Each structure stands twice: as structure tokens, then as C-alpha cells.
Amino acid sequence: MTANANVRPGSDGLSADGSGPSGPGIGPGSTVAVVGTGTMGQGIAQVALVAGHPVRLYDSAPGRAAEAVAAVAGRLDRLVEKGRLGKEDRDAALARLHAADELTGLADAALVVEAIVERLDVKQGLFAELEGIVAEDAVLATNTSSLSVTAIAGGLRLPGRFVGMHFFNPAPLLPLVEVVSGFATDPAAATRAYETAKRWGKTPVRCTDTPGFIVNxxxxxxxxxxxxxxxxxxxxPATIDAxxxxxxxxxxxxxxxxxxxxxxxxxxxxxxxxxxxxxxxxxxxxxxxxxxxxxxxxxxxxGHGWFPYADGAERPEPHTAAPEEAPARITVRGDLGPAQPLAGLFERAGVEVRRKKGDGFVDLPSGVRLALVDGETSFEYHQEQIVYFDLAHDYEKAERIVLSAREGISPQGLAEAVGLFQAAGKKVSVIGDVPGMIVARTVAMLADLAADAVERGVATAEDVDTAMRLGVNYPAGPLEWAARVGHRPTVSLLRALHERYPTGRYAPGLGLVRRAYAEEAEEAG
Missing domain, CATH: 1.10.1040.50 (N-(1-d-carboxylethyl)-l-norvaline Dehydrogenase; domain 2)
Structure with missing residues (x-):
């Protein structure tokens, strides 16, 4: 293979087949270009700048790049005021920051990150033009959140060097970066983008080009x-949110x-x-x-969505049950699974807790049974009365417990259930008799889609959980949460929902079912 005139001296070079760049992350002395100077573009530029790179900003609208330089300078000034950046570091960073009036001003960039309008044709046109400007060992990256990385790179001469680098807003604050490999992305290019994000203090995760990537x-x-x-x-809505x-x-x-x-x-x-x-x-x-x-x-x-936001507007309050008297004693039959800590909470609240063998439920003095949500409904039980309670991430720390019961449930039994949780220091919401309730069906579906993404090779289980914790601030990764609840109960709940809503929406995927069978085999062996 002949040497390529567009490869810079001292660069990391190309991959073995010449289709894309190789080597570790892009060093801090190398130029990073950002195309698009909106909120995301400015944020990405700030991240690269603070990491030590010379940064070029370009925008197709005349004057916008210069305005963005001033805006980024203002961002750095605020960091200095907060004591998070030294004045000398700010001055050095500003000396490395420049606006480019033309795309040709990005010719020396080792990495170009695009953050422009979410239109496939516009992005394709931009990268086709950039391909003739930057060196062939430069990494081209898109910050798209909704378009196919493969499609954006489809018309490029060297699609191997093209990768997704999906930052989350605000980019300087949120740690997650989804590094997305398109169908033609060279693994070395993805690795360079991944390592670069790590050098910038981010937590990158790898994924293949799938709709929504990992988080969405x-x-x-x-x-x-x-x-x-x-x-x-x-x-x-207020009660569901609560x-x-x-x-x-x-x-x-x-x-x-x-x-x-x-x-x-x-x-x-x-x-x-x-x-x-x-x-x-x-x-x-x-x-x-x-x-x-x-x-x-x-x-x-x-000014208005699910809730009003005009000045003086009152936000709706979640439904919270009025105070009720707790029963003096209850019987816990068997293991309550993830809700087992409740027995101790009730005892500390002064309720006498008797323990007997059983299938995992609580007997109240009225004869009403209190059970952890399982995907069934209260009205399906004709011989006995059941009040369901929803899943909680941490029953010790939970501020609210949600109950569900059919119309016609014993008023005394429902009052006992409400009072029991109130005695344990919880606010209580009573909702309609809906299968899966709120938290349990949400967590089960999150786990199902997470396991499906792993099953299909979109990302590793660790990266999926990391993405969901850091990208959208979940209290736990969906797969970690499902493992704690139990894969078998999670699959069972989804199958119960599927039976009641036979559309395919709730049919558990193979990824989660495999985990349930593995869990069963481990417990048996």
C-alpha cells in the first residue's frame, strides 16, 4: 500500500486495510473540531478544550462560530468563579479556541464532532464535504441521538473512520458518552473515540448502531x-410520578x-x-x-404540559391516603422476596409479626391478604380478597408505597393495609386495580428491553446498566435490578401482563427468559 499524502506525520496512522484510523485515543495536543454551535456543540467544545485540545468551532450561519467562542469563554469564566478552573488554565484554554469561517479551516483536525440539525441529508452532505478536507486518519464523529450512524456514513469513501459519539446534555456535566459503531465502522476508530472520551473524563460505553442506541x-x-x-x-400523572x-x-x-x-x-x-x-x-x-x-x-x-407552569399555577398533588390505624398484629407467610425487609419495618413500628410457612404474602386481621404485585389483578380472586403493593427500589428508604385493590374490597382490610405502611413511616397511594401496577411493570419492561439489547449484541450487560444509570440517572441498571428482584419473578410478571394484554408488548424476550432459566438452574444446582 502506498503512503497517503493526507496522513499527518507522527499520526497514529490507518488500520491494516486502510479503511480507518487506529491507535489509542486522540492526544491532547491534537486539534478537535466541532461543527454546529448550539448548546450541544458549545458543550462538547468546552469538554475538549478543558481536556487540553486546540478547538476549532464552525457553523454554517455567518457569525455564529464567533458568537459560540464568546459563549464558551463565558462558560469558562463561570467555572473560574466557582473555583472549578484556575485563571491560568482558563487563559490557556481560550488561547486554544478559535472560530473557523470556512470548513477548510478544520483541515488540521484529528477529530471532527458534528452537532447540527437532526436531518440525514444535511449530515450526509456535511461529512461528504469534510472528507475532502481533513486528513484520512482523522476520526469523523456524529453526535446524533436519533439517526442511523450507518446511514450518515453510507456515502463516504472511507466509512471505516466514522463513528457516533452521543453526548448527553449538558455535555460538560453528564458523564455518559455512547460510542456507536455503524455497520462499516472500523473497530480501531471506535476504540479511538472511546479512549478519547475517557481522556476527557467521560464514561464511554460501546454499542452497535441500533435505533435509539442504548439509552433511548x-x-x-x-x-x-x-x-x-x-x-x-x-x-x-402526579400520583404516577410520585x-x-x-x-x-x-x-x-x-x-x-x-x-x-x-x-x-x-x-x-x-x-x-x-x-x-x-x-x-x-x-x-x-x-x-x-x-x-x-x-x-x-x-x-x-407553559403547560401534563402540569401547569404559569406563574402562580398550582401543581396537582399525588393521591395520598388519609391516616388509618395500623393492625396490632399480622402474619407473614413465607418469603416476601424483594419485599422481605418490610417484615422488619413493621416490627420496628410496633406491629406484632408472626411468621408461618406460605407462598409469600401477609395476612391481615380482617382476612384480607397483602401481596407483592405479580402481574395479576385483585378482581380475579373471587374466594379471597387481595390488596397488592407495588415494587420499591429500597423498601427501607422508600417514602411512598402504592397499593392496588378492586372495587368492593373490604374497607376494613384496605384500611389495615394503609395503616400498616403508614405505621412504618410511608405515605400511601391507592390506585386502581391495574395489572403490574406502576413501578413493577416499568422495571420489568426496562429489564426486558435491556436483556434484549444484550441478547442482540447491541452492548454488554455492564455497558447497558452503566448507560442507564449515568445517562438517565436510574437508581440501578435494569439488569442489576432484575437480578435483585429475580429473573424468574420478572419473567412471570411479564407473562401475566402478556396474558392480560395479548398484543406482544409484554411477551418476555429471549434474553430475559435465558436469564430466568439460568437463575433456576443455579438455584437447583
Whole structure:
């Protein structure tokens, strides 16, 4: 192979077949170019700049790159004011930051990161032009969150050097970077992008080019199941949000989060992933959210979404049960599984707890049975009365417990259940008799999509869990959570949901089923 005139002296060179760059991450002395100077572009530029790189900013709109340089300088000034960056380091960084009036001003870049409009044709045109400007050992990267990395690189002469580097907003603060390999991406190029992100103080994860990558693919049930519970009339948005925050341990509820993101943005991502998976029922969008978007209630930016945001507007409060008296004694029959810590909580609250053999439930003095959600409904039990309680991430720390019971349940039994959890220091919400309740069905579906992503080679289990913890602040990775709950109970809950909603949405995937069988074999052996 003849030497390529566009390879810089002293560079890391090309891969063996000449299709892309090889070697470790891009060193701090090498130039990083950022195309697109919006919020994400400025954030990525700041990250590269603080890591020691000369940075070139380019925007197709005249004057925007110079404005972005000034904006990044302002960002660095604020870091100095907060004591997070020294003045000398700021001055050195600003000396390395320059605006480029033309794309040709990016010719010396070792890495180009694109953060422009989410349109395939525009991105393809940009990279086709860049390919003739930068050296052949330069890495070309897109920050797309919704488009195919493979499709963007499809027309390139050297698609092997093209990779996705999906940062999360705000890029300087959030640690996760999804490093996405397209169909033609050279492994060496992905490795260079991965190692570069590590050098920048980020936590990169590797994944293949799939709709939504890791986070936007696996996260869909967090929104979808909440919307489904709302559409069935089982609970209102404020109560669903409170359940997922105060029992599930999530940082924000899905209704307040989509109001923050923008209902139009969130619905568009959901629809994009659904269509990319050929309308797989597991990703079906919500009609309720579509109607909200059509009404113009887009969330905080429009002043109203699921909740009102005008000055003086009162936010709806979650349903919280009135105080009830706790029963003096209860009987815990068998192992309560992930809810086993409740027995100790009840004892510390002064309730006498008797323990007997059984299938994992609590007998209340009224004769009502209290059981951990299993995907069935209270109305299906004709000979006995059951009150279900929802899954919690940590029953010791949970601030709220959600109960579900059919109409006609013994008022005394329901009052005993409410009082029991209140005595343990929990707020209690009572919702409609919906299978899977709120937290349990959400976690089960998250685990199912996470296991499916691993099964299909999208990413490793460790990277999936890391992405979900760092990218969207989940209290635990879905696979870690499913392992703690138990893969068999998780599969059982999904099968119960599938029986009641036979659309395919809840049918557990092979990845999760394999884990359930492995768990059973390990326990037996």
C-alpha cells in the first residue's frame, strides 16, 4: 500500500486495510473540531478544550462560530468563579479556541464532532464535504441521538473512520458518552473515540448502531408504562410520578420529565424508535401523549404540559391516603422476596409479626391478604380478597408505597393495609386495580428491553446498566435490578401482563427468559 499524502506525520496512522484510523485515543495536543454551535456543540467544545485540545468551532450561519467562542469563554469564566478552573488554565484554554469561517479551516483536525440539525441529508452532505478536507486518519464523529450512524456514513469513501459519539446534555456535566459503531465502522476508530472520551473524563460505553442506541432504546418503557397506567384510568400523572420517584427511586417521574424535555421532542423520539423497529408493539407510542402534543401543551416551554407552569399555577398533588390505624398484629407467610425487609419495618413500628410457612404474602386481621404485585389483578380472586403493593427500589428508604385493590374490597382490610405502611413511616397511594401496577411493570419492561439489547449484541450487560444509570440517572441498571428482584419473578410478571394484554408488548424476550432459566438452574444446582 502506498503512503497517503493526507496522513499527518507522527499520526497514529490507518488500520491494516486502510479503511480507518487506529491507535489509542486522540492526544491532547491534537486539534478537535466541532461543527454546529448550539448548546450541544458549545458543550462538547468546552469538554475538549478543558481536556487540553486546540478547538476549532464552525457553523454554517455567518457569525455564529464567533458568537459560540464568546459563549464558551463565558462558560469558562463561570467555572473560574466557582473555583472549578484556575485563571491560568482558563487563559490557556481560550488561547486554544478559535472560530473557523470556512470548513477548510478544520483541515488540521484529528477529530471532527458534528452537532447540527437532526436531518440525514444535511449530515450526509456535511461529512461528504469534510472528507475532502481533513486528513484520512482523522476520526469523523456524529453526535446524533436519533439517526442511523450507518446511514450518515453510507456515502463516504472511507466509512471505516466514522463513528457516533452521543453526548448527553449538558455535555460538560453528564458523564455518559455512547460510542456507536455503524455497520462499516472500523473497530480501531471506535476504540479511538472511546479512549478519547475517557481522556476527557467521560464514561464511554460501546454499542452497535441500533435505533435509539442504548439509552433511548431501553428507556422507552419508563414513559410508556406510566402513560399506559394513566390511559387505563388507574392513576393520575402526579400520583404516577410520585410512585416512581418516592417508591421506585427514580430522580424524576415520567410526566414531569417529559414536560421538561418537551412533549413534542419525547413523542418524536418514541415514534422514531417505534417506526425504526417496524412498529414493534414493545415501542408503541401513546395516544394520550399524541393528543397532548396536538393540543399545543408541550410542557415547560409552552407553559403547560401534563402540569401547569404559569406563574402562580398550582401543581396537582399525588393521591395520598388519609391516616388509618395500623393492625396490632399480622402474619407473614413465607418469603416476601424483594419485599422481605418490610417484615422488619413493621416490627420496628410496633406491629406484632408472626411468621408461618406460605407462598409469600401477609395476612391481615380482617382476612384480607397483602401481596407483592405479580402481574395479576385483585378482581380475579373471587374466594379471597387481595390488596397488592407495588415494587420499591429500597423498601427501607422508600417514602411512598402504592397499593392496588378492586372495587368492593373490604374497607376494613384496605384500611389495615394503609395503616400498616403508614405505621412504618410511608405515605400511601391507592390506585386502581391495574395489572403490574406502576413501578413493577416499568422495571420489568426496562429489564426486558435491556436483556434484549444484550441478547442482540447491541452492548454488554455492564455497558447497558452503566448507560442507564449515568445517562438517565436510574437508581440501578435494569439488569442489576432484575437480578435483585429475580429473573424468574420478572419473567412471570411479564407473562401475566402478556396474558392480560395479548398484543406482544409484554411477551418476555429471549434474553430475559435465558436469564430466568439460568437463575433456576443455579438455584437447583
Amino acid at each position: 432504546r431501553v428507556a422507552r418503557p419508563f414513559y410508556a408504562e406510566a402513560l399506559r397506567v394513566f390511559e387505563e384510568g388507574a392513576a393520575d 410512585a416512581l420517584r418516592e417508591s421506585g427511586g427514580f430522580r424524576m417521574g415520567p410526566f414531569e420529565l417529559t414536560d421538561l424535555i418537551g412533549q413534542d421532542v419525547n413523542e418524536a423520539v418514541t415514534r422514531s424508535v417505534w417506526e425504526a423497529f417496524y412498529q414493534d408493539p414493545k415501542f408503541t407510542p401513546s395516544l394520550a401523549q399524541r393528543r397532548l402534543v396536538e393540543s399545543g401543551r408541550l410542557g415547560r416551554k409552552s
